[in-house]
Amino acid sequence: MPDFDYRQKAWSAGLIVLFFVAWELFCLMTGMSDLVLPRPSQVFVTLFEKFPILWPHILQTLATTMIGFVLGVGLGVVLGAVIGVSKTAYDTAYPLLVGFSSIPKVAVVPIFVLWFGSGSVPAVLTALSICFFPIVVNIATGLATTEPELEDVLKALGASKLDILWNVGLPRTMPFFFASLKVAVSYAFVGAVLSETVASNRGIGNVMMTASSNFNVPLVFAGLFVLAGLGVALYVIFSVIEGRVTGWATRKSDVIAT
Amino acid sequence: MMRMQPHSEFSGLPVPASAAPIAIELSEASVTFGRGDRAVPALATTTLRIADGEFVALVGPSGCGKSTILRLASGLVQPSTGVVIVGGREVAARALRVGMAFQNPTMLPWMTIERNIMLPLKIVEPFRSQFRKLRKTEFRDKANALLEQVGLKGFGNRYPWQLSGGMLQRANLCRALIHEPRMLLLDEPFGALDQFTREELWSILQDLWIAHKPTVLLVTHDLREAAFLGSRICVMSARPGRILDDSHVTFARPRTVAMTFEPDFVALNQKLRAFIVDARTASKEVAATQGAA
Numbered sequence: 313m314p315d316f317d318y319r320q321k322a323w324s325a326g327l328i329v330l331f332f333v334a335w336e337l338f339c340l341m342t343g344m345s346d347l348v349l350p351r352p353s354q355v356f357v358t359l360f361e362k363f364p365i366l367w368p369h370i371l372q373t374l375a376t377t378m379i380g381f382v383l384g385v386g387l388g389v390v391l392g393a394v395i396g397v398s399k400t401a402y403d404t405a406y407p408l409l410v411g412f413s414s415i416p417k418v419a420v421v422p423i424f425v426l427w428f429g430s431g432s433v434p435a436v437l438t439a440l441s442i443c444f445f446p447i448v449v450n451i452a453t454g455l456a457t458t459e460p461e462l463e464d465v466l467k468a469l470g471a472s473k474l475d476i477l478w479n480v481g482l483p484r485t486m487p488f489f490f491a492s493l494k495v496a497v498s499y500a501f502v503g504a505v506l507s508e509t510v511a512s513n514r515g516i517g518n519v520m521m522t523a524s525s526n527f528n529v530p531l532v533f534a535g536l537f538v539l540a541g542l543g544v545a546l547y548v549i550f551s552v553i554e555g556r557v558t559g560w561a562t563r564k565s566d567v568i569a570t
Numbered sequence: 571m572m573r574m575q576p577h578s579e580f581s582g583l584p585v586p587a588s589a590a591p592i593a594i595e596l597s598e599a600s601v602t603f604g605r606g607d608r609a610v611p612a613l614a615t616t617t618l619r620i621a622d623g624e625f626v627a628l629v630g631p632s633g634c635g636k637s638t639i640l641r642l643a644s645g646l647v648q649p650s651t652g653v654v655i656v657g658g659r660e661v662a663a664r665a666l667r668v669g670m671a672f673q674n675p676t677m678l679p680w681m682t683i684e685r686n687i688m689l690p691l692k693i694v695e696p697f698r699s700q701f702r703k704l705r706k707t708e709f710r711d712k713a714n715a716l717l718e719q720v721g722l723k724g725f726g727n728r729y730p731w732q733l734s735g736g737m738l739q740r741a742n743l744c745r746a747l748i749h750e751p752r753m754l755l756l757d758e759p760f761g762a763l764d765q766f767t768r769e770e771l772w773s774i775l776q777d778l779w780i781a782h783k784p785t786v787l788l789v790t791h792d793l794r795e796a797a798f799l800g801s802r803i804c805v806m807s808a809r810p811g812r813i814l815d816d817s818h819v820t821f822a823r824p825r826t827v828a829m830t831f832e833p834d835f836v837a838l839n840q841k842l843r844a845f846i847v848d849a850r851t852a853s854k855e856v857a858a859t860q861g862a863a
Contacts, residue, residue, distance in 0.1 A: 316845060461676045465745075468644045468670035468755070469693045479692065483680045560680045 347355040350530040359534040366519065370538055373504055373516040376432050377542075383492065388444040392451025396485075397477060402456055413445040417503055421510045430511035435504045442503035443496035450492035454485030487561040489556035497546045505539060511523025591752060592655075594620040594643050595784035595809050599652035599812075601638050611810035613638045614651065618804065618813060622752070623783040627796035629842060630806030630814075631850045636789040638811070640755050643787060644668050657753065669751035669784070673758040675738035679732035684726035685742050687713045690749040697749060716744040720774050736767040743771070747778060754786045763790060769827045772798050776824055793842045797821075798862055805845045808853030 332352045339351040340345070346354055359366070395401045395409075417438055424434035458481050466476050508517025516535050523531035578725045601613040613635035628636045641647040642654050645668075653660060656668070669690070687731060691697040691709050701709065714726055720740040729739060739759060746754055749789050760768040779786060790796050796803050797819060805815040819838065821829060829835055 459676075461672065461674055462678060464646060464672070465670070465676050465678075465689070466693060467646055468668055469690050469749075470645070470668075471693045475693055479689065480678065483678070551635070558680070560731075 334493040347527055347529050350450035350533055354530045355426070355537060358530040359537060362531060362534060366534070366538065369514060369519050370542070371518050372432070372514045373508065374542060376435035377439050377500045377504040378516065380504060381443055381497055383436070384440040384444035384496065384500060385447055387440070388447025388496070390453055392448040393455065393477070395448065396452035396455025396480070397473070402452060408457045409445065409448060417442045418506060421507050424507070425511040430502040430513070432512070433513055435507040435515065438507040439500040441501035443500040446495045446499065447489070447494040450488040451485055455481045460483050490550065490558055493550050494547055494554070497550060498543055501539060501543055587758050590621040590623055592619050593622040593624070593657060594787065595655040596639065596642060597653045597655070599642060599649040599654050601642065601647060602650045614810040614812040616812055620785060620787060622785055625779055625786040625799060625801040626788065627800030627803045628787065628789045628806065629791070629793060629796045629803060629846065629848055630811060631853070632791065632809045633809050634806045635809060635811030636806055638823045640757050640787060640789050643703070644670055644755050645839045668753045668755055669746035669749065671742045671746040671757065671759040672860055675735070675742040677738055678717065679730050679739060682727050682729055683717070683722070684710065684713050686730065687716065687741060687745045687748055689745060694749045713744065713748060716748060717741070719778070720744055729734045736763050739763060740771065741777065748784070754784050756786065758790055760795065773827070775799060778821060789827055793839050796842065797835060797838050798825055803842065805842060806829070807849045814849060829853070
């Protein structure tokens with residue numbers, strides 16, 4: 313549950329501030345060139361100045377990420393449910409899934425580009441393919457580990473398999489699902505940005521790629537900051553929804569980090 | 571005061587006290603889990619008839635297959651041999667209006683107590699098709715009426731983890747009863763409770779039974795509980811279980827906890843106890859001879 317007490321929040325904020333201060337001091341004291349490691353103050357200034365230019369790219373990356381994420385979640389839930397309900401399907405499909413997930417997604421991007429050209433489509437597909445696996449595994453595990461006692465309650469009433477899935481299996485799986493959502497949304501970002509750096513003329517990934525070839529290192533870091541900010545924002549959104557939906561599962565601890 | 575009928579499994583069936591129709595019938599039913607070398611016989615060939623409206627308590631040493639009989643009657647387990655007929659139909663995948671409560675209250679943790687109790691109404695016809703319509707408020711009132719009956723008034727909107735074990739078990743009883751089942755299958759529902767809560771719930775269950783006269787099959791370790799609640803007590807042998815004794819309990823109802831200390835009651839308890847002690851000893855001797863061979 314996103315139910316930190318205020319002291320915890322203050323510590324977290326303090327640590328972030330401390331991190332940037334230490335970075336700044338490190339650069340100043342060692343006389344680090346901003347071609348290697350720009351100071352955070354420089355990065356923030358660049359971010360502020362270039363924001364009008366960055367904005368459409370931010371929207372582009374956000375859009376491809378979210379489309380890939382939503383499709384990945386949809387596919388992952390369906391596949392996870394199918395695999396989780398049946399022991400046979402679980403055992404049969406698992407090796408294939410693991411094999412698929414072990415492929416480095418960098419290696420897949422050129423194939424997507426070959427099929428669909430450069431641009432948004434490979435970014436969406438990369439985001440999808442990288443984020444759907446944790447969803448499948450978590451949904452399948454959640455369903456497969458549902459306590460038989462809980463199912464028996466409904467079975468004894470003559471409930472159908474679908475009734476049991478709907479009333480016991482899926483609600484029981486929600487904590488697993490949300491845990492995986494938070495992981496998946498970060499993965500989707502990685503996938504989209506990865507594809508943009510390789511083959512796109514839009515998006516934050518492309519901005520960073522171009523900036524680094526121009527030795528505009530502060531802009532590269534500004535891109536990183538944007539990505540980190542977006543990642544945190546989406547994580548927080550899902551944490552809040554998670555707290556609302558699955559508060560019953562985390563009542564004992566304050567935070568379940570994933 | 572009471573009538574004991576010693577009964578061997580080959581001598582025919584115990585005659586139900588009344589001519590009421592048969593609610594649960596096991597004919598030559600046995601259950602074996604697993605196959606081949608790993609086969610574990612859980613229930614030896616057993617024949618048992620329970621009349622409509624009877625309150626039968628099933629006692630016996632642990633692991634003797636008491637719960638298996640219950641799971642047979644509920645359709646959760648299929649007989650390996652023989653036939654199980656419940657409510658005039660062979661138990662198939664789909665059970666009829668059976669209410670079931672286990673030792674573990676198994677409330678779904680993501681639902682309030684009230685919604686947990688209303689769960690059977692979402693599953694069992696004819697309530698199921700009415701659930702989404704106007705009757706939801708009516709169903710909620712029904713759940714709350716039951717909660718009040720078991721002394722949980724006002725706890726409907728709490729979550730299961732906010733309630734004590736005894737309270738959960740009361741809620742569990744409500745859930746087993748809400749769809750007005752003609753048959754209640756109870757698997758040690760009070761096993762994990764303290765003595766006083768247990769006795770209190772005995773009386774509540776007895777009142778509910780007197781009011782609605784469902785057929786009840788109660789599995790229990792507690793001989794006092796069996797004698798207090800049961801109209802009939804079946805004693806089972808050690809694994810693989812079979813029915814050693816089947817007798818009617820004729821104490822007047824409503825029974826009170828004070829009655830459980832009267833000589834007749836104590837005598838019945840001792841008699842039941844002797845059966846189970848014998849069964850345990852016998853099973854140990856069998857195990858010893860098997861070990862030697």
